[in-house]
Amino acid sequence: MKSQILNIRRINVPVGGVLSLRAMRSHLLTLTLALAWMFPAHGLYFHIGETEKKCFIEEIPDETMVIGKYRTQLWDKQSGSFLPATPGLGMHVEIKDPDTKIILSRQYGSDGRFTFTSHTPGEHQICLHSNSTKMALFAGGKLRVHLDIQVGEHTNNYPEIAAKDKLTELQLRVRQLLDQVEQIQKEQNYQRYREERFRMTSESTNQRVLWWSIAQTLILIVTGIWQMKHLKSFFEAKKLV
Secondary structure, three states: OOOOOOOOOOOOOOOOOOOOHHHHHHHHHHHHHHHHHHOOOOOEEEEEOOOOEEEEEEEEOOOOEEEEEEEEEEEEOOOOEEEEOOOOOOEEEEEEOOOOOEEEEEEEOOEEEEEEEOOOOEEEEEEEEEOHHHHHHOOOOOEEEEEEEEEHHHHOOHHHHHHHHOOOHHHHHHHHHHHHHHHHHHHHHHHHHHHHHHHHHHHHHHHHHHHHHHHHHHHHHHHHHHHHHHHHHHHHHOOOO
16 A cells, blocks of 8 residues: 655745745645645545436525536446446436425436526435436446536636636635625525524424423313213212212
8 A cells, every 4th residue: 555645845934034925835836736646636426227316415595506517437347447428328417496396407418517596595406317218328237427516606617707807816816705705695694594494493393382282281181070070970870979
């Protein structure tokens, strides 16, 4: 097993404790690349079979853009590995909002990209399944799907925005911060919405428990009165009273 060693060079600070911005950026870049090599990023992938559907639940605030990208691979018995799927294989994407209303249902190719905007805050269901009419292409084999879901400000292509609007590095950074603040506000509004729903559910449950306790008490009182009258009638019939 190969061991991964992080080599961090010592930063020589000039006299007076002032480090040049260029040197700092250089060392930060070196550290970032080293960390990226040490902890590589892996995308989410899953396996599906014939007529099998995979669903994911994503909590999304309202008026938030979501972009999903996927690519498929087929298991090749000869090479013993997953290879890029043929263009004839399709994937069906279906998305439901928290009210189980379908907001997107569309057929895509072996590699695709889908986009939607949430209008109701809550848990959205994202489901994918292979095209049943093309299942003969892999004849019962395994299909690997790589999926990447981006929500909110992560959907923005900032290099493209900077090139289109001719923004400076500072302006682009301000734009990113504004988008992040907007997304944080949406998340806070969503948390308030969840808190309000939880409070309403708790109050409704407490009221039901209270009314059920009152109903049980009334039932016990009525049952006790009936038993007393029944026993009194029984004793009178037996001439014990």
